[in-house]
Amino acid sequence: MSVPAAEITNSAALSAAAFICGTVSASFFTCIGSRIAAGKDWIRGRSTCDACGHVLSVRDLIPVLSYIFNRGKCRWCGARIPVICIVSELCLGFYFVLAVVRFGLGIEAFRCMGLSGILLGLSVVDLACYVIPDGFIAAGIIFWALTIPFYGSFWMEEGVQGLCGGVLVSGIMLGVSLLFDRLTGKESLGGGDIKLFFMTGLFLKPVRAAAALLLSCLIGLCSAVILKKRKIPFGPSISIAACLSMLYGSLMAQWYLNLFF
Ligand SMILES: [Zn+2]
Numbered sequence: 001m002s003v004p005a006a007e008i009t010n011s012a013a014l015s016a017a018a019f020i021c022g023t024v025s026a027s028f029f030t031c032i033g034s035r036i037a038a039g040k041d042w043i044r045g046r047s048t049c050d051a052c053g054h055v056l057s058v059r060d061l062i063p064v065l066s067y068i069f070n071r072g073k074c075r076w077c078g079a080r081i082p083v084i085c086i087v088s089e090l091c092l093g094f095y096f097v098l099a100v101v102r103f104g105l106g107i108e109a110f111r112c113m114g115l116s117g118i119l120l121g122l123s124v125v126d127l128a129c130y131v132i133p134d135g136f137i138a139a140g141i142i143f144w145a146l147t148i149p150f151y152g153s154f155w156m157e158e159g160v161q162g163l164c165g166g167v168l169v170s171g172i173m174l175g176v177s178l179l180f181d182r183l184t185g186k187e188s189l190g191g192g193d194i195k196l197f198f199m200t201g202l203f204l205k206p207v208r209a210a211a212a213l214l215l216s217c218l219i220g221l222c223s224a225v226i227l228k229k230r231k232i233p234f235g236p237s238i239s240i241a242a243c244l245s246m247l248y249g250s251l252m253a254q255w256y257l258n259l260f261f
Helices: 005-037 065-069 083-103 107-129 134-184 191-227 235-258
Strands: none
Touching: 005 083, 005 107, 065 083, 083 107, 083 235, 107 134, 107 191, 107 235, 134 191, 191 235
């Protein structure tokens, strides 16, 4: 079976556009996250170099390309630009491509894109300060609610299933953390993590939310072992798990259930 050349050109153009949108989104949300982490005004003010304070121009702010052309350094003082900048831009670029490949151009891909940006922003703050700001949780909940009408006649089903997903995973994690805290006398999960489980559960609905819950624990555990740390921020693990489950959560849940039945 041959695929028409026009179709290949169209899908390549769509993937390229998705990749560029992903890198721009990553640049935007990393900037917001790092400004909040540094206690700066995240709405007003121009982007500056963290080391010398020089105001950055458009030439310094093109996602991926600026980092490559400036060899990962500030043009003015030569200070190294954090690697997380280009890593997050490339990751979100590829994630946007995966979203349109998996779902095509539609509401599901749009949800993946919006949610992944919000999750990147809050992960940047959590990595720096061990805090998940309520603003990101609220932004996620509002974004979820605004996308519900796009499901047309299924909007009610979508809304109810989303609420079930959110309540289910946040309820489970709240119960587990309360039990764990009682047994060990230490705080295991922060309130921000529980709220994050609720917010991502809205998008994932029960089955994919359960897959994300297991995956986030696995990622958190592996990260702690690899980094040899007793305490790590859990937000990034929950975020990565939620992003993967948005795309492949149903397949992961199916695979997991097949192990037992
Ligand atoms: Zn500089």
